[in-house]
């Protein structure tokens with residue numbers, strides 16, 4: 560997995576490429592958290608176009624960022640979700656708390 | 662004789678992607694849909710991750726995987742010899758996690774249950790855990 564970070568004002572756009580599991584979630588978490596703190600980020604956009612796989616470790620890491628961003632009064636958005644990843648977002652209930660689009 | 666494969670890896674997180682890819686590749690011999698194969702991959706990832714994160718609590722250990730083709734189904738058995746589960750039915754409840762501080766959501770068993778056609782969890786505290794799951798053509 561690799562991630563690209565782009566900050567627009569107080570919004571952070573994270574482009575993820577590859578598989579999100581327990582092994583790669585650590586990298587995701589530390590890089591995104593560092594940027595959130597460094598640039599005083601309020602809103603978070605997760606671009607999932609390049610995400611080819613995600614399991615419940617991914618749910619945990621998205622929920623963790625959701626809590627942080629909500630505490631800052633911001634919003635989390637997941638965009639360009641692929642069908643298999645959509646399935647896991649659906650059963651985790653994440654789709655009801657986040658703004659998701661395909 | 663029915664076809665089968667056996668695999669053993671040390672409980673290292675780097676092996677999570679390896680094991681799920683191998684099981685998916687083995688499952689290709691059954692005429693499963695692309696969605697079925699993706700489901701298998703996700704369910705296997707859940708079980709292997711649980712063995713590493715909970716069974717061995719990120720310490721040393723071995724994760725064993727056995728796959729069998731039986732009557733148009735793929736049967737997958739994933740075992741560890743870790744701490745085991747005290748109360749299996751509680752552990753299987755959606756959102757139950759013993760590690761909320763590690764950003765775990767307690768959805769692993771729910772994912773295995775919804776993505777597979779059959780799931781059996783056998784565990785003994787101090788001995789380990791065996792997960793058996795099944796995916797069938799047109800299941």
Ligand SMILES: Nc1ncnc2c1ncn2[C@@H]1O[C@H](COP(=O)(O)OP(=O)(O)OP(=O)(O)O)[C@@H](O)[C@H]1O
Nearest residue numbers: 615711715716752758759765766767768769770790
């Ligand atoms: N192989 C195992 N050995 C010991 N305990 C386990 C094992 N697998 C699961 N458990 C226990 O069952 C609980 C529920 O597992 P489940 O996979 O549903 O959620 P989780 O792993 O805690 O979170 P998530 O999978 O969403 O990251 C775990 O928190 C753990 O206490």
Ligand SMILES: [Mg+2]
Nearest residue numbers: 707711769770
């Ligand atoms: Mg789990």
